Amino acid sequence: MGYSSPDYKTFAENPFPSLGVTETMMVNFSFTYQVYSNARVGFSEWISFTSDKYEGEDFSRSIKYRAVFIETFFFPMKKLELNFTLGPLINSGSISLTTKQTIDVWGNLMEEFDNSSIDISSSDEMTTTFYGVTSSFGARFYLKPYLAVEAQIGFMENYYSKDNWSFQGKDIKGPNIDVEDLPLFTFGLVYGW
């Protein structure tokens, strides 16, 4: 689990669904591979996700913070590891909306076959990509050689611009959110070899 404090300014207002815990609590998973006696390389992703209704239609918003990082570590004592992580972020944001509507041509075609007109479901999303850097340090305690608990403190520095969104191949403006310099606290279980 990751905790941060982004300011989703636009999303915090009506008619958007309330933000709830996903505003600050993010699901996080990572994969690492040890490449040196005390260094690992890995990939990590934090997901902030909201799914609810917007003007009665299915709405979802997700922001994924993805890091490719190098993690160095040492053992000050048996079972206890201190680790330091550094890496670039390649983030993505998406807003999707699924609407139900009647399309005349489809309605006519349905009627040709003696059907009544049917609502057509239409779904699309607007997306953005933005970059950043992340760094953190933390401690990992091994409960078993293959199982550990870990806590980390760090930050994410993102370069988000609301002008960099795209929809159907066109550049558009997106929501006003502040994810520039985010403190980051993560806690989790580590399973591996």
Add this chain to the structure above:
Amino acid sequence: MVKLFAIAIICFSVLLGQETKKTENPCQSELIKKAKREGVRSIKIAELPTYVIELWKCRKENEGKKTLKRINEKTYIEDYESAESFVGFTATCAYCSAASVLIFYIFKLSGN
């Protein structure tokens, strides 16, 4: 369909007909001996499934729990000794990381 069924029966009977090789004590297998000697991390990924099966069998033996404990202890010691301190470039990465986090929080807390 009938062909597939016949093939499945033949395969199943061949598998049943195989004699399983029984070791006297699963805790004395080569992989478990290696793990006892060098820790769990010495087991390669390709050897992992075999090792897990052997470990599972070993647990049921009289000395099984003691063996597992010894393997775990050896792994902790090996981990500690192999990464007791930073080597080469890893120290630089750690300093960069720690310094950037500290600077970030100093600026954050000072309100800049």
